[in-house]
Amino acid sequence: MIPKLKFRSLLMATAVAATGLTAPAASWAETLRVAMGYDPVSLDPIATSDNGSIWTQLLIYDTLIRPDKSGTGLEPGLAESWTVSEDGLTLTFKLRDAKFSDGSPVTAEDVQYSIERAGSKASGWGRFFNPITGFEIVSDHEIVMTLDKPFTPAFNNLALFAAAILPKKLLEEKGETFFDAPVGSGPFVMADWTRGASITLEKNPYYWQAGKPAVDEAVLEVVTEPSARAIKLEAGEVDVALDPPLNQLDALAAKDGITTGEVIPYRADFVLMNTTREPFGDVRVRQALNYAVDKEALVKGVLYGRGKPAASAMPVMKYADPGLAPYPYDPAKAKALLAEAGYPDGFEAELVVDSGKATSRNAAIALQAMLQQVGVRLKVQMLESGTQWQTTKAGNYDMAVSYTTSDTIDPDQIIGFVAVNPERANAYHTQWQDERLNALYAEERRTVNSPEREAMFQEMVQRLHDGAPFVFLFHPATAWAERDYVKGFEILPTSNFRLEDVTLDK
Amino acid sequence: MRILKDLLRSPAGALGLGMLALTLLATLLTPLLSPYDPFALDFGNTLLPPSQAHWFGTDNFGRDIFTRVMAGAVYDLRLALICVFGPMAFGVMIGLISGFFGGRIDAALMRLTDIVWAFPFYVLVLAIVGVLGPSEANLYIAFFIVNWIGYARIVRGETLLIGRLEFIEATRVLRFGKAQIMLRHILPNAVTPALVYSMSDVVLTVQAVAALSFFGLGVQPPAPEWGLLIVESIDYMREAPWMTIAPGLAIVWIGIAFSLLGEGLSVALKPKG
Numbered sequence: 001m002i003p004k005l006k007f008r009s010l011l012m013a014t015a016v017a018a019t020g021l022t023a024p025a026a027s028w029a030e031t032l033r034v035a036m037g038y039d040p041v042s043l044d045p046i047a048t049s050d051n052g053s054i055w056t057q058l059l060i061y062d063t064l065i066r067p068d069k070s071g072t073g074l075e076p077g078l079a080e081s082w083t084v085s086e087d088g089l090t091l092t093f094k095l096r097d098a099k100f101s102d103g104s105p106v107t108a109e110d111v112q113y114s115i116e117r118a119g120s121k122a123s124g125w126g127r128f129f130n131p132i133t134g135f136e137i138v139s140d141h142e143i144v145m146t147l148d149k150p151f152t153p154a155f156n157n158l159a160l161f162a163a164a165i166l167p168k169k170l171l172e173e174k175g176e177t178f179f180d181a182p183v184g185s186g187p188f189v190m191a192d193w194t195r196g197a198s199i200t201l202e203k204n205p206y207y208w209q210a211g212k213p214a215v216d217e218a219v220l221e222v223v224t225e226p227s228a229r230a231i232k233l234e235a236g237e238v239d240v241a242l243d244p245p246l247n248q249l250d251a252l253a254a255k256d257g258i259t260t261g262e263v264i265p266y267r268a269d270f271v272l273m274n275t276t277r278e279p280f281g282d283v284r285v286r287q288a289l290n291y292a293v294d295k296e297a298l299v300k301g302v303l304y305g306r307g308k309p310a311a312s313a314m315p316v317m318k319y320a321d322p323g324l325a326p327y328p329y330d331p332a333k334a335k336a337l338l339a340e341a342g343y344p345d346g347f348e349a350e351l352v353v354d355s356g357k358a359t360s361r362n363a364a365i366a367l368q369a370m371l372q373q374v375g376v377r378l379k380v381q382m383l384e385s386g387t388q389w390q391t392t393k394a395g396n397y398d399m400a401v402s403y404t405t406s407d408t409i410d411p412d413q414i415i416g417f418v419a420v421n422p423e424r425a426n427a428y429h430t431q432w433q434d435e436r437l438n439a440l441y442a443e444e445r446r447t448v449n450s451p452e453r454e455a456m457f458q459e460m461v462q463r464l465h466d467g468a469p470f471v472f473l474f475h476p477a478t479a480w481a482e483r484d485y486v487k488g489f490e491i492l493p494t495s496n497f498r499l500e501d502v503t504l505d506k
Numbered sequence: 507m508r509i510l511k512d513l514l515r516s517p518a519g520a521l522g523l524g525m526l527a528l529t530l531l532a533t534l535l536t537p538l539l540s541p542y543d544p545f546a547l548d549f550g551n552t553l554l555p556p557s558q559a560h561w562f563g564t565d566n567f568g569r570d571i572f573t574r575v576m577a578g579a580v581y582d583l584r585l586a587l588i589c590v591f592g593p594m595a596f597g598v599m600i601g602l603i604s605g606f607f608g609g610r611i612d613a614a615l616m617r618l619t620d621i622v623w624a625f626p627f628y629v630l631v632l633a634i635v636g637v638l639g640p641s642e643a644n645l646y647i648a649f650f651i652v653n654w655i656g657y658a659r660i661v662r663g664e665t666l667l668i669g670r671l672e673f674i675e676a677t678r679v680l681r682f683g684k685a686q687i688m689l690r691h692i693l694p695n696a697v698t699p700a701l702v703y704s705m706s707d708v709v710l711t712v713q714a715v716a717a718l719s720f721f722g723l724g725v726q727p728p729a730p731e732w733g734l735l736i737v738e739s740i741d742y743m744r745e746a747p748w749m750t751i752a753p754g755l756a757i758v759w760i761g762i763a764f765s766l767l768g769e770g771l772s773v774a775l776k777p778k779g
Binding site: 301362365368372384 | 722
């Protein structure tokens with residue numbers, strides 16, 4: 001059905017050039033080429049947590065519900081409608097008439113299988129889904145999920161990429177090899193995957209949104225160097241460049257035929273402090289470092305004004321407290337706190353940084369100069385991305401520049417990750433612990449969405465702010481640049497992008 | 507002294523020495539004369555093009571690039587000299603021992619050089635630094651492990667050659683001690699080609715050090731090492747090309763200086779008559 005593009009387009013172009021005729025528009029296969037900075041690791045939704053994999057999966061698979069484009073609510077995905085019982089213990093979903101890309105129908109059985117798999121021990125995201133303990137298949141198109149005890153995030157978690165609905169029969173048949181050429185019900189189907197180079201996605205002919213996607217093919221090209229993505233866009237080799245260097249954005253926007261866009265997604269950047277190591281066990285030291293960092297200058301100098309200073313490690317999202325102010329820049333106070341903690345002359349510490357991330361790199365260099373002013377001497381250690389992550393995860397660090405993004409619109413995921421200990425990441429590997437916060441977290445998960453739940457989040461974030469296991473830096477904007485003829489592309493607050501609405505108006 | 511005179515008499519040597527002297531002078535004087543701190547951030551003056559106030563412009567943190575390039579010379583020269591002359595001293599001794607004693611000692615040492623030689627230079631250095639972790643000290647270790655080979659081979663060859671000459675035969679007949687023959691009579695003659703080779707080695711090493719920093723495996727920021735200056739400039743190359751060009755030219759400059767010096771040395775050290 002779908003013509004093999006490149007060769008055919010080439011033939012067509014030659015023919016047109018030779019005869020001077022205009023080719024009928026319909027016979028042109030349209031390809032959208034996107035330059036992306038990440039190389040996806042795996043297309044198994046329960047085994048991944050890197051952005052490249054997640055974004056690609058979200059183009060291939062569907063979830064029952066999904067965050068809407070504004071990032072403030074949930075909208076129907078494979079589920080046409082749903083009801084959540086008053087006590088939050090029963091979730092009922094009505095499925096739409098949808099098909100996988102191999103033509104087989106999406107059934108309630110596939111849903112049960114996929115959610116059970118996401119909640120299984122094999123899943124990296126098990127805790128998000130295992131509170132759902134019961135499944136009742138009412139019909140092919142209706143499924144009821146039940147919980148033993150209240151777990152408010154359960155519903156929202158079904159909008160997470162890890163809850164992608166996969167074809168049970170095929171997956172059971174093929175095992176792990178399924179994910180080399182996966183089948184989903186999303187707008188695209190994988191046609192080719194050359195690791196480290198590109199992923200070619202073709203239009204899913206059975207996609208449930210009639211007439212979508214508008215393009216026949218989407219190619220995600222892996223281009224890790226941000227400048228190279230911008231250059232490729234300028235040269236016309238790609239139609240969209242994700243994450244061009246922020247400093248080049250104005251220059252790109254001024255170019256003929258190029259438009260840029262930006263959004264502040266659900267993201268927070270910060271410096272982890274290993275609270276099991278001296279002197280970071282002392283809250284006064286941690287607060288001192290927060291006072292010693294000029295966040296406004298960082299936003300200006302590192303983000304080129306594209307972002308805002310951060311007051312905590314929670315992105316600006318649902319239930320965030322807009323009144324919570326970042327630590328003011330106050331080197332005198334920082335010095336006083338350090339002196340009080342027994343470090344009047346400061347101290348020396350090592351800061352590990354992902355050498356591949358320009359924002360982190362530049363933030364580290366700026367931090368080094370800023371902390372020098374209060375006597376804290378940072379030894380910057382640039383490490384390759386994977387090594388930096390492993391080092392941090394294993395707790396072999398003093399300080400580390402990092403960030404977090406939220407894949408969902410409910411802050412439960414983020415708080416659990418950055419603030420709760422013991423939990424998945426033990427307060428993002430800082431080992432910081434706050435009993436009251438832990439209690440609030442447990443409580444929040446039992447409380448239905450309400451002003452009370454909101455108040456709990458705000459108290460947790462306040463405690464995180466005061467306990468300061470991180471040096472809170474900023475919420476950076478994410479940008480993209482595109483050729484003028486690309487219509488309808490945007491990066492969502494959840495950091496991913498959808499391509500089914502994108503058209504090429506050449 | 508005679509060597510220095512000969513060196514200055516050759517145009518290449520004189521020019522190379524002059525360029526190096528100028529570099530050293532500028533490096534020493536810059537901290538005294540430049541009003542800028544190579545490390546202090548100044549977000550009000552970022553990415554300024556070259557001007558009278560900032561000869562090479564400023565970088566994305568508002569740091570003066572001229573001051574940074576000059577401060578960087580200290581890093582690159584130190585690295586290059588230690589990475590060359592440390593292994594050189596070791597390699598020369600190994601070559602001398604190997605060539606002088608011959609037999610099993612020679613076979614064993616030369617097989618060892620074969621093994622190290624079998625790996626491409628960068629692959630081996632990258633592997634060593636990769637295992638040890640990036641730092642200046644580990645860079646020295648990596649270069650030491652790899653760089654002595656060339657000198658050992660050169661000096662061994664020379665030693666074999668010189669060992670057969672009549673004046674060495676004479677020292678044997680006169681029953682001079684082995685150490686004396688090796689160090690007093692063979693070494694001064696055998697070391698000449700190694701010294702000439704070391705000049706081109708310095709050039710290669712400056713480039714290698716810069717390249718390793720470029721990969722994130724060398725010197726760590728905010729050191730103004732030239733390779734690091736270049737890697738930090740990548741995202742700004744198009745709007746602020748001076749960020750890349752200035753350290754690039756510095757590498758070329760020092761490369762030419764040492765090449766010329768090597769040229770001059772080879773003339774000056776050539777046996778007379």
